[in-house]
Amino acid sequence: MSRKLIDQSKGVVFGVFKQGIMLLMVLTSLLPVYFIIVTALKEKTEYVFNKWGLPALPTLQNFLTLLEGEKIFRWLLNSTLISVSSVILCVMISSFMAYAFTRYTFPGKSFLFTLITSLLVLSPVVLVIPLFRTMVAINLHNTYLSVIIVYVGVMIPISTYLLTSFFRSIPQAIIDASIVDGCTEFQIYKNIMMPLSMPAVITTILTNWLYIWNEILISLVFLQNDSLRTLMSGLALFKGKYTTDIPLTMSGVAVAIIPTLIIYLIGQRYFVRGLTTGAVK
Amino acid sequence: MVRSKLIGKQAGTAFLFLLPGLLLIGFVYLIPIINVIGLSLSKGVGENQTFAGLTNYQVILKDRLFQSAFLNNVKLLVIVPILTLGALIFASILYDRIRGWRIYQTVIFIPVVLAIAAMGITFGQLLQFKGLVNEFLRSIQLGFLTRDWLGDQNIALWTVGGVIIWKELGFGTILFLARLMSVEQDLFDAAKVDGASWWQRLWNVSIPQLVHVIEFYAILLVVTVFSFVFDYILILTNGGPNNSTIVGEFFIYKFGFIYNRFNIASTVAVLYLVVGIILMIVRYQIVKRIEE
Numbered sequence: 001m002s003r004k005l006i007d008q009s010k011g012v013v014f015g016v017f018k019q020g021i022m023l024l025m026v027l028t029s030l031l032p033v034y035f036i037i038v039t040a041l042k043e044k045t046e047y048v049f050n051k052w053g054l055p056a057l058p059t060l061q062n063f064l065t066l067l068e069g070e071k072i073f074r075w076l077l078n079s080t081l082i083s084v085s086s087v088i089l090c091v092m093i094s095s096f097m098a099y100a101f102t103r104y105t106f107p108g109k110s111f112l113f114t115l116i117t118s119l120l121v122l123s124p125v126v127l128v129i130p131l132f133r134t135m136v137a138i139n140l141h142n143t144y145l146s147v148i149i150v151y152v153g154v155m156i157p158i159s160t161y162l163l164t165s166f167f168r169s170i171p172q173a174i175i176d177a178s179i180v181d182g183c184t185e186f187q188i189y190k191n192i193m194m195p196l197s198m199p200a201v202i203t204t205i206l207t208n209w210l211y212i213w214n215e216i217l218i219s220l221v222f223l224q225n226d227s228l229r230t231l232m233s234g235l236a237l238f239k240g241k242y243t244t245d246i247p248l249t250m251s252g253v254a255v256a257i258i259p260t261l262i263i264y265l266i267g268q269r270y271f272v273r274g275l276t277t278g279a280v281k
Numbered sequence: 282m283v284r285s286k287l288i289g290k291q292a293g294t295a296f297l298f299l300l301p302g303l304l305l306i307g308f309v310y311l312i313p314i315i316n317v318i319g320l321s322l323s324k325g326v327g328e329n330q331t332f333a334g335l336t337n338y339q340v341i342l343k344d345r346l347f348q349s350a351f352l353n354n355v356k357l358l359v360i361v362p363i364l365t366l367g368a369l370i371f372a373s374i375l376y377d378r379i380r381g382w383r384i385y386q387t388v389i390f391i392p393v394v395l396a397i398a399a400m401g402i403t404f405g406q407l408l409q410f411k412g413l414v415n416e417f418l419r420s421i422q423l424g425f426l427t428r429d430w431l432g433d434q435n436i437a438l439w440t441v442g443g444v445i446i447w448k449e450l451g452f453g454t455i456l457f458l459a460r461l462m463s464v465e466q467d468l469f470d471a472a473k474v475d476g477a478s479w480w481q482r483l484w485n486v487s488i489p490q491l492v493h494v495i496e497f498y499a500i501l502l503v504v505t506v507f508s509f510v511f512d513y514i515l516i517l518t519n520g521g522p523n524n525s526t527i528v529g530e531f532f533i534y535k536f537g538f539i540y541n542r543f544n545i546a547s548t549v550a551v552l553y554l555v556v557g558i559i560l561m562i563v564r565y566q567i568v569k570r571i572e573e
Contacts, residue, residue, distance in 0.1 A: 014479065018374045022385045025371065028447065029388050032403045033395075035413070051413055097302040104295035116302075118561045119310055123508030125530040126550040126557065127309065129537045130316035133326070153309025156302050185294055214396035216512050221538060232398040236516060246406060256399045264394045268387060271394060275452060276459050 033257070040251035047247050062251035072252060074227055075234040079213060082144055082230060086151040087208045091201060093152065094159035099189050101160070102167040103175070113164070120157040124150075124218060132221055146222045147230075151212050159204045162277055166200030167193060199270070206267055207274035213260065231256050314554065320547035337548040346524060347549060350532040353438055354507055357528070360442050360449070361502045365495060367446070368453025373483050375454065376461045386458070389451040397448070401516025404444050405431065434525035437518050441526055445513060449505070453498050460494045461487060493571045500564045507556050529553045 039047060041058040050056065066072045101113050131150060135141040140149075170193065178192050194201065219233040229237075235256055238249070264271055320326065324333040341347050371389065375382045392400070407413050408430035415427040430440040468490070472482045488495070511530040518526040520535065527535075529549060537546035 015379065018377065018379050019381075022371075022374060022379065022381070025450075026385065026388050029392055029451070032400060032407065033391070035407065036399075036403055051416070093301045093305065096298040100295040100298035104291040106292035106295050109295075112299075114565060116306060118565055119306070121504050121508065121561045121564055122310070122557045123511070123530055123553060125508075125511055125533050126317065126554045127313040129533070129543055129547055129550060130313040130320065131309065132538075133316070133543070134312070149305070150309055153305040156306060160302065189298075210394060214398065216398050216515065217534070232396055235402065236398050249402060249406075253399045253402055257395050260394050260396065261391070264391065265387075268390070272390065272455055272459070275393070276456050 033261075036250050036253050036257065039247050040254040042247045044245055044247050062248050063255070065248060066251055066255065071227060071229070071234065072231070072238075072255060075229050075231040076255065078144075078223075078228060079231040082147055082151070082219075083209055083212045085144075086148045086155070086212050087205055089148065090152040090155045090159055090208050091204055094156050094204065095163050095194065095197075095201070096189070097156070097160045098163035098167050099193060101164045102170075102193075103185075103188075113160075117157050117161040117164075120161070124154055128217065128221055135222060141222055142225045142228060144228070147219055150218050150222065151215070154218075155208050155211060159208060162204045162207065162274060163197065163200055165277055166197050170196050199273070202267070203270045203274040203277070206263070206270050209263075210260070210271070317547045317550050317554070320544055321551045323544055326543050333544075337544050338552075341545060341548045341552070346527065347532060349524065350527045350529050350549075353526065353528045354510075356438060357442055357445070357506045357510065358503065360446055360506065361499055364446055364449055364453055364502055365499055367450055368457055368498065369483070369487070369491070369495070371450070371454040372457035372461060373479075373487055375458050376487075377479075386455065389454050391451070392448045393451045395448075397512035398516055400448065401444070401513060404447075405517055408440060431518055432522055434522045437522060438526045441510075441513055441517055444517060445505070445510065449502070453502075456494060456498055457491055460491055464490045493567065496567045497564075497571060500560065500567055504557075504560050504564065507553065507560065529556075 038054055039051075040062055041060070042050065042055040043057070043059055043061065046055060046057070097116070101109065132141065135146045140146040174192060174196070175188060178188050183191065214232060215230075216232050216236050219230040220236065223229055223233070235252055238252055320330075321337055322333060322335070323330045324336070325331055375386055379385075409415075410427075410429040410432060412430075414430065418424060418426050428436055431437050464487075468486050469482060472486050477485065507529065509530075510528055511534065514520060514526055514528055514531045515534075520527040520531050530553070533546045533550050533553070535546075536542045536549070
């Protein structure tokens with residue numbers, strides 16, 4: 001056999017090996033998701049003898065049970081309300097900050113920018129005890145507002161970072177032209193910067209939404225009233241209560257992850273950009 | 282004179298744009314940090330709060346449970362090299378644009394976006410002694426590998442580490458892949474012409490090109506291990522069995538909100554705050570190098 005042929009067959013073997021590894025990766029990534037979905041569609045009695053397979057008779061009974069018996073619908077509503085208002089507020093406030101960091105020079109600017117954007121490294125757990133005491137003192141615990149304030153605060157560093165790095169790429173000439181046209185500062189922000197930065201704004205919205213939708217600790221601590229809970233913290237407590245009815249538990253899990261999966265599949269590139277900005281230039 | 286006036290005016294407008302954000306940062310970060318330090322130096326809370334100097338620190342540093350919590354954070358660092366290496370290999374395979382690479386890319390990122398609470402409950406089921414992971418192992422004649430993955434205090438922490446790896450691998454892979462795609466293709470072609478094997482290209486071309494991103498990813502993982510593993514522990518093991526999976530964050534939560542020992546919990550919070558600030562500085566150095 002010629003050298004070339006050996007190389008070729010080696011290449012084929014290696015190609016199969018690479019495909020094999022990737023298939024294994026796909027299986028491991030998706031297996032838990034598969035388990036959630038097929039289990040959620042099974043009767044409790046079927047699950048006893050058929051744990052892995054597809055449901056023989058798919059049923060939506062678990063979801064119906066969830067809707068009547070549990071507060072899951074309320075939790076879903078709470079999560080939606082809290083995420084939507086936190087995300088809107090956070091993107092607004094962070095885009096103001098990003099605008100200031102891009103457009104103006106003032107003493108201590110780069111220090112302040114570094115300080116604020118570095119805060120994303122700190123664990124919310126180290127802040128949560130004094131924050132909780134403050135919320136109790138000003139009578140805000142057990143209100144939507146308490147978690148919204150904390151979520152917005154915690155997400156400002158990353159959002160400001162994402163938006164500033166995009167704002168900086170907008171050509172100065174466009175801004176200069178709008179100044180000549182007599183735009184006020186707020187008009188430049190509103191009519192020039194924000195519309196031109198839509199990809200970055202969407203990325204920031206999705207990054208925020210993902211964190212807030214999935215968050216447990218802050219909602220667990222600040223919302224201790226059962227009807228105020230978010231879906232995730234409700235689920236965390238739900239887990240302890242229904243360990244015997246696994247299909248029911250999995251239907252709750254399914255309700256929690258399906259919105260994320262759909263949004264991810266639609267907005268994949270924005271998610272990826274949000275999480276990789278800063279590391280890849 | 283004109284210039285300084287201009288800067289003054291700019292600073293004024295800038296301040297207006299910064300104000301809402303600064304107020305929130307002050308409320309959520311600055312005031313709590315001051316208060317948590319105050320609590321850590323005191324006995325009692327509220328009206329009963331009295332200055333106690335460094336007593337809490339002396340107590341906590343000798344505390345066995347705290348020591349094992351910190352040690353568990355350190356042990357979990359083992360995921361840093363595993364994930365870095367794994368992500369490098371997966372990214373390099375995807376970079377070869379093997380058939381279906383776009384689908385693989387989409388799928389590998391799915392665990393990253395799924396809620397830890399939801400996946401923790403699922404893994405809790407799969408990893409039970411009578412769960413499906415063990416059933417699967419038995420069915421492929423690997424029955425001797427079956428374990429009580431989350432219930433055995435000798436391995437529970439490593440199982441948690443495994444779940445973190447499952448969740449985080451996609452992020453590293455996509456991060457490295459994005460960087461690889463911005464490298465000049467010529468570099469890889471030249472190496473190919475010179476007869477470099479796949480592994481040689483990984484070692485001699487990819488890794489040197491990726492070095493800053495690798496550092497960035499590694500520091501992010503260290504941050505995750507010290508600051509963002511609470512959700513995994515709460516859902517998967519609740520710190521057990523026998524406190525074998527307790528970590529700093531969980532210690533703070535348990536002492537603060539279950540035992541109502543705010544001073545002790547705050548002391549641990551300050552110690553982890555110090556770790557956080559050190560990581561913040563290291564991360565800043567790395568990001569600065571990427572930007573240059």
